[in-house]
Amino acid sequence: MSAVMATPRPSQVNAGKWASYAFLASCALFFAMPLYVMLVTSFKTMDEIRLGQLFAWPAAPTLQAWADAWGTVCTGLACEGVRAGFWNSVAITVPGTVIPILLGALNGYALAFWRPRGGQFLFGLLMLGAFIPVQVMVWPLVKIVSALGLFGSLPGLLLVHTVFAMPVMTLLFRNYYAGVPVELFKAARIDGGGFWRIFVQLMLPMSTPMLIVAAIMQITGVWNDYLLGLVFGGRDLLPMTVQLNNVINTTTGERLYNVNMAATLLTSAVPLLVYLVSGRWFVRGIAAGAVKG
Structure with missing residues (x-):
């Protein structure tokens, strides 16, 4: 009852x-x-x-506002629209996504299976770095990148993005690999697999869900970045977000709200497309082990 x-x-x-x-x-x-x-x-x-x-x-x-935003609106002294910033963002985002993901996967694989001496200490340092605000590290990184002769260049900007991405990428892949049965790794070792062979032929093909999660996070993070692009991009490598700020804050008469809105939508088109196309894959990747461990 x-x-x-x-x-x-x-x-x-x-x-x-x-x-x-x-x-x-x-x-x-x-x-x-x-x-x-x-x-x-x-x-x-x-x-x-x-x-x-x-x-x-x-x-x-x-569509006139869209055409003006893409090709003729002033972004400071130059009146070439956000087109140049778009291609700069593409040049930054593609390697700025691939390099940190591969290094993060390699770190997570080494920490989860090979467990080198001092690995846990280094992992703790990486996690500590994840909680340090970007603004605190800008000035030291400016000095380091300048000393290396990379300031205002694509390699220098990629180096900075990689440094800030390492803690999260390493955490994601370490936790994901921690959910893989260790017997699989031991069987590969018995079959004669070494460090690189197991990583390339076994672990990476198994990491598709996590690779998709990491790619979504890194693409949106690098594409939407403003501060690092402004500081380390120099005059010739300003990303689209910086160009958008210049469009909105450049006033040579009447403020063109339709052009500003079109420029904003053009700038946000890539992250929106990534979320719309791969949102379900993001959920699957999270469920497959992104938060394990």
């Missing part, structure tokens, strides 16, 4: 379900509203924007 009485009624279940749907819809609307305003504003002319109808759909949609 008590079990029957404790069972929730269908009306209570439906009420809870609809309440959850309402809450999720409210959250989605809250986060989607700014994106909607940016999108519709980017398709409006300045005459229509002056009417003050923020949420209204454009009466005569135009």
Whole structure:
């Protein structure tokens, strides 16, 4: 009798379900509203924007603001749009994703299976580095990169991104490999596999879920970075985020809100696309061991 009485009624279940749907819809609307305003504003002319109808759909949609944002808007003294910043961001993000992931996977593999002397101490230092704010390390890194003759160059900027990515990348792969049966590693050793052969032929092919998680985190982190690109990029390697800041803060007359919105959407297009395309893979990777250990 008590079990029957404790069972929730269908009306209570439906009420809870609809309440959850309402809450999720409210959250989605809250986060989607700014994106909607940016999108519709980017398709409006300045005459229509002056009417003050923020949420209204454009009466005569135009792509002129997008064309100006990409190719002609001023980002300081130069009026070449955010196009140059886009290709700079691509040049930074591709190696800035591949190199830290490979090094993080190598570190995690060594710490999980080979366990070198002093490995736990080094791992502790890496984890300590993860809690040091970026702003605290900027000035020492400027001195180090300058002493190496790499300041304002792509190798110097990649070195800085790799340094800041190492703690998280190492933690992710170490925890992932900690969930792999050690018998598999021992069997590979018995078959004559060495350090590099086991890593390349066995561990990396097994790491697809974690590689996807790490790639998503690193792509979005490097692409959205502003501070490191501004400080270490020099004049010729400014990423798209810095160019966007220059577009918004450069005023040579009337502030073009439609161009600013279009430039913002162009800058955020790559991270949005990455999340939309690979969001489910991110969840699978997390479930496959990203937070184990």
